[in-house]
Amino acid sequence: MQPTPDFDAAGLARSLLRRSRQGALATLMADSGDPYCSLVNVASDADGAPILLISRLALHTRNILGDSRVSLMLDERAQGDPLEGSRIMLAGRAEEADGDGLETPRRRYLNAHPSAEAFVNFKDFSFFRIRPKGAHLVAGFGRIVDLKPEQFLTDISDTGALLEAEQGAIEHMNADHREAMNLYATRLLGASPADWRCTGCDPDGLDMQAGTHALRLDFPRRIVAPAELRQMLKELADRARAAASI
Structure with missing residues (x-):
């Protein structure tokens, strides 16, 4: 079939x-x-x-x-x-x-x-x-x-700069943007509120985890550079906040 x-x-x-x-x-x-x-x-x-x-x-x-x-x-x-x-x-x-x-x-x-x-x-x-x-x-x-x-598998042949910046982006999100992480999880992915933290990012999306629960937030478009990642995360945060206000 x-x-x-x-x-x-x-x-x-x-x-x-x-x-x-x-x-x-x-x-x-x-x-x-x-x-x-x-x-x-x-x-x-x-x-x-x-x-x-x-x-x-x-x-x-x-x-x-x-x-x-x-x-x-x-x-x-x-x-x-x-x-x-x-x-x-x-x-x-x-x-x-x-x-x-x-x-x-x-x-x-x-x-x-x-x-x-x-x-x-x-x-x-x-x-x-x-x-x-x-x-x-x-x-x-x-x-x-x-x-x-x-x-x-994700094509990473053109994403060297993004992957070099990945750990810094993860640490920044977990230190300064836990509110945004929770909004991603609850408003964009329908998960329950929890202490969501970022565990990885790549050209296609963001990985999140709270305890034993893991989520995947797919990006609406492929990104290949750190500046594109920052813009994408802001866009998603804005979308999540807009969803929270409805």
Whole structure:
């Protein structure tokens, strides 16, 4: 059965990648090749690819070091029947981040999981980035789609300045604009009032989190520079305040 014409499969896949904080990681046993599944915390890299912080003492890490092929399932964790919620299964390879490629995954993971600061520097822990080769999205009857990476990953080839400014923007929003963050969450996304904080921004949107709840605020247009980000956040704040006054 083909998906309905109004179904934005790529948009939903991107949203699941950005909002998910836990997932089921499947690896291959190093000695037998048998499948092995484990629960892991996840964050998203600048392009949306999943980031893991895992210990070399863990069986799934030893499996990855023997065979980097993995799959990762992320779901909406909605109340009620879990099978009625959307989920995405990524297939690809897990690659260890090191050297110059470590800074962004480390920063973005710790923004999403601040409690990991307690063990991130332990020698047995390492960051891994999953490089997807495809995804299988299930979002209900008539909404099952296979996607290629270019359909659900964000193009960051022209956004170097924006990504360099990302952490400063996050810290500024959390220090000086928590009211705006709460308005984004409640008035634009329909969430309940909470201590919403910014955990990431990229060309396509803003990531927010309050406790274990994560939200994704998609931008109405793509941005590639810090000045565009400032303008976008102001526009969204104005829109949220206007909605609050109705």
